[in-house]
Amino acid sequence: MNSNPALVVKDLSVVFEDDNAELQALENISFALRAREFVCFLGPSGSGKTTLLRAIAGLIQPTAGEIDFRFGRPPKIGMVFQQPNLMVWRSVLDNIKLPLELEDVDKNIAEEKSKELIDLVGLNGFERSYPRDLSGGMAQRVGIARALIHDPDLLLLDEPFAALDALTRERMWGELSNIWQAKRKTVVLVTHSINEALFLADRVLVLTQRPGRIKLDLEVSLPRPRADDIRYTSQFGELAKKLRAAIE
Amino acid sequence: MMKTFFTRYLGIISIVFAIPIWQLIVRLSGLPKFILPSPLDVYLRFVTAVTDGSLLIHTGHTLLEILLGLFFGACFATILGYFLAKSRALEKILAPYLVASQAIPIVAVAPLLILWFGSGLAPKVLICALIVFFPVLVNTIVGVRAVPPALYDLMKALKATRWQILFKLELPASLPVLLGGLRIGATLSVIGAIVGELVNAKQGLGFLLKVGDFQYDTAMVFVAILMLITLALSLYGIVTLLEKKFLKWMK
Numbered sequence: 011m012n013s014n015p016a017l018v019v020k021d022l023s024v025v026f027e028d029d030n031a032e033l034q035a036l037e038n039i040s041f042a043l044r045a046r047e048f049v050c051f052l053g054p055s056g057s058g059k060t061t062l063l064r065a066i067a068g069l070i071q072p073t074a075g076e077i078d079f080r081f082g083r084p085p086k087i088g089m090v091f092q093q094p095n096l097m098v099w100r101s102v103l104d105n106i107k108l109p110l111e112l113e114d115v116d117k118n119i120a121e122e123k124s125k126e127l128i129d130l131v132g133l134n135g136f137e138r139s140y141p142r143d144l145s146g147g148m149a150q151r152v153g154i155a156r157a158l159i160h161d162p163d164l165l166l167l168d169e170p171f172a173a174l175d176a177l178t179r180e181r182m183w184g185e186l187s188n189i190w191q192a193k194r195k196t197v198v199l200v201t202h203s204i205n206e207a208l209f210l211a212d213r214v215l216v217l218t219q220r221p222g223r224i225k226l227d228l229e230v231s232l233p234r235p236r237a238d239d240i241r242y243t244s245q246f247g248e249l250a251k252k253l254r255a256a257i258e
Numbered sequence: 259m260m261k262t263f264f265t266r267y268l269g270i271i272s273i274v275f276a277i278p279i280w281q282l283i284v285r286l287s288g289l290p291k292f293i294l295p296s297p298l299d300v301y302l303r304f305v306t307a308v309t310d311g312s313l314l315i316h317t318g319h320t321l322l323e324i325l326l327g328l329f330f331g332a333c334f335a336t337i338l339g340y341f342l343a344k345s346r347a348l349e350k351i352l353a354p355y356l357v358a359s360q361a362i363p364i365v366a367v368a369p370l371l372i373l374w375f376g377s378g379l380a381p382k383v384l385i386c387a388l389i390v391f392f393p394v395l396v397n398t399i400v401g402v403r404a405v406p407p408a409l410y411d412l413m414k415a416l417k418a419t420r421w422q423i424l425f426k427l428e429l430p431a432s433l434p435v436l437l438g439g440l441r442i443g444a445t446l447s448v449i450g451a452i453v454g455e456l457v458n459a460k461q462g463l464g465f466l467l468k469v470g471d472f473q474y475d476t477a478m479v480f481v482a483i484l485m486l487i488t489l490a491l492s493l494y495g496i497v498t499l500l501e502k503k504f505l506k507w508m509k
Binding site for chain 1: 415
């Protein structure tokens with residue numbers, strides 16, 4: 011595995027200021043991400059997980075600290091949100107195509123690539139459907155395809171399966187795992203589910219309750235590719251216990 | 259089958275029934291032609307007005323005012339509305355004027371505008387634009403503010419430019435509300451043009467209305483009114499067609 015860091019975050023702090031109150035969301039967060047690593051941030055709600063992701067995505071300015079990308083160019087980012095966050099006026103195909111449109115990629119190539127991704131996330135036959143006709147799981151698949159189409163350097167996933175029902179969620183873990191196996195992106199996933207973190211990640215970082223600090227940095231040594239029943243092994247159970255103990 | 263057929267053509271059926279009733283009222287009441295012309299009188303007046311070419315000229319003139327007024331009013335309102343939606347400060351500064359401008363009936367300022375800008379095309383276009391302005395402005399503000407914030411996040415994460423955000427997010431996201439404003443504006447624009455022409459004009463359907471009124475040519479007044487209704491309905495229909503074309507996803 012390539013061990014050069016792809017992303018180095020140093021002493022990152024984020025403070026939200028209201029009219030008369032200050033809210034420290036993140037405090038002195040430091041970590042490094044290896045290229046092609048699947049890292050998961052685990053923490054209770056209010057631990058600033060989403061804030062961290064938004065800071066990495068450039069959606070908010072950190073109050074202090076640095077976020078240093080080492081991709082040799084401004085990083086291309088693919089992002090999946092808690093809600094599918096699709097454009098309701100665009101068909102499935104056109105939603106997936108959006109990042110390429112923004113990069114002014116040739117229409118035919120974009121079309122071709124979109125079809126590939128529709129294949130990858132298993133939405134064949136729904137190319138021309140509109141978001142309102144999709145189930146929650148299908149809509150989130152569109153979101154994932156859209157986050158991958160422009161071949162991003164960094165994939166940011168913000169509790170992407172939180173809004174799905176339990177069965178769909180577990181099926182999506184498997185699918186995401188397979189997609190990662192095929193694409194090998196550097197991934198940051200934010201979640202409050204221990205199972206989700208362990209099933210998907212190479213490494214799990216546990217955040218504390220507000221203000222968010224890193225409490226535990228755990229390598230997940232489970233073999234890949236991971237099948238569904240890995241969750242019932244004793245190794246999985248032990249790691250889960252460690253994580254559970256770290257979460258307040 | 260029968261039921262859908264009826265509901266579909268109910269509008270036409272109601273008109274078909276209204277005309278004989280109108281004719282009957284004229285016949286029974288014995289009102290003179292200059293008070294209430296019969297449908298036949300109106301039709302005959304319509305034919306002469308078409309054949310001597312006057313109706314076409316006047317309708318064309320009014321239509322030109324309407325289209326120009328609608329165009330300038332809607333464009334300016336959309337642009338200003340966009341900036342107002344983006345800036346609370348700007349909204350606070352301009353809100354009193356905008357609301358006040360709506361409190362003044364357009365009929366009251368029309369003579370003033372004619373006084374300032376003469377009796378030509380310009381003041382009528384201006385009145386038309388003014389009346390179109392407000393509904394389009396309000397809908398633009400509502401529409402742009404309703405764009406989901408999460409989609410802005412998406413666009414920013416993808417490093418979209420300002421123009422891309424405008425054309426690929428804000429415009430399509432607010433289009434249903436924008437077209438709703440245009441639909442209201444389109445029907446109001448007809449009123450604007452007529453108000454201007456009634457105050458002072460040498461051409462147009464409003465001028466025709468006034469002349470018909472002065473000369474007790476009431477059938478002509480009816481013809482002019484029917485033309486106005488036709489114009490308003492056509493504009494409304496065009497906006498509806500635009501909605502059908504651009505808002506397929508809503509069906």
